[in-house]
Amino acid sequence: MATVELAEPTERELDAESADWVRRLSAGDGSGRREAEGELHARLVRIALAEVNRRSGSTAVTGPELTDVAHQAADDAMLAIVAKLKDFRGESRFITWAYRFVILEVSAKLGRHYWRNPPVVLDAGQWENLPDRLGINPEQHAEAASILAEVRRVVQDELTAHQRRIFVAVVVDGIPLDALAARLSLQRNAVYKVIFDARRKIRRALVAKGYLDDPGLEQL
C-alpha cells in the first residue's frame, strides 16, 4: 500500500477565523477560553447530530441511542481537539480540522454500537450469500458457479485464519468494516488491509484460471 503524498509544505499562515479559534482556545484558564470551548462544543454537537441522522439509514441504532452516540462523539471530539490543538498547522480552516474529529468519532461509535443488536453474528459464515455479495448470479452466468468456487477456494486455502475470519465477516456476512474493527479491537486500516490483500489474491487466481483477463492496476 502506498503512502500519502504531501504536495507542498503544509504550514501556512492561518486565516483570520482559524487564528481566532486557536487564540481563544489557547488562552489561559479564563472565561474567554471557556466561552470558546462552549461555542466549539455546541457546534460539534450540532454536526454530530446531523451526521448520525444522515447515517440513520445505514445503522440499526435509532432514537435516543442515536442521539446519545452524537453527544458522546461531540464530547470525545472536543477532548481530542483540545489535546491536539498544538498540532493544528493551518493546512485547512480550523473548523474543517475540528469537524474531522467529530465525523471520525461518529463512525467509530456507530461501529461499536452495531454489536448491541447485530443483524448478523460474528463468524456466521453465510456463504450462501456470496453470489449476492459479489453480484454474481449462478443461474444467469455459465461460469458463475466456477468463479464462486474459486473465490471460496482462495479464501479457504490462501488466507490465514485471521485473514479468512475478516474476509468472511465483511465480504460474505456483510458486517460493517468499522463494526468488525471495534469487535476485534483493530484499527479500520488493519481490517481494510486484509480485505485489500484478499481482493488482490482472489483476482490473481481468477486471472490465472482465465475468468478475468486484464492484468489489473496492481500488475503495472
Add this chain to the structure above:
Amino acid sequence: MSELERLDRFLRTDPRDVGCEEAMAVLHIYVELTVTGEDAAERYPGVAAHLAACGPCDEDLTGLLTAVSGA
C-alpha cells in the same frame, strides 16, 4: 456493467491506495481543497484511490463535506 465487470471492479486494487489511516489523516485538507474548487484527487491521487475503494472512509468524506458545507 456486466456481472464480471462488477466483480472485477470490486477485486481490482490500486497500488496508489494509501489506506485508511493515511487518508483520514489528511481528510480535512482533502475536503478543504474540494470545497474551494481545487482538484483534491489530482493533489492526492493515493487518497483519491483509497476513497474510491473504501466505503467507510468515503462515508467520512461525505460527512465532513456535508458538515463544512453548512459551516
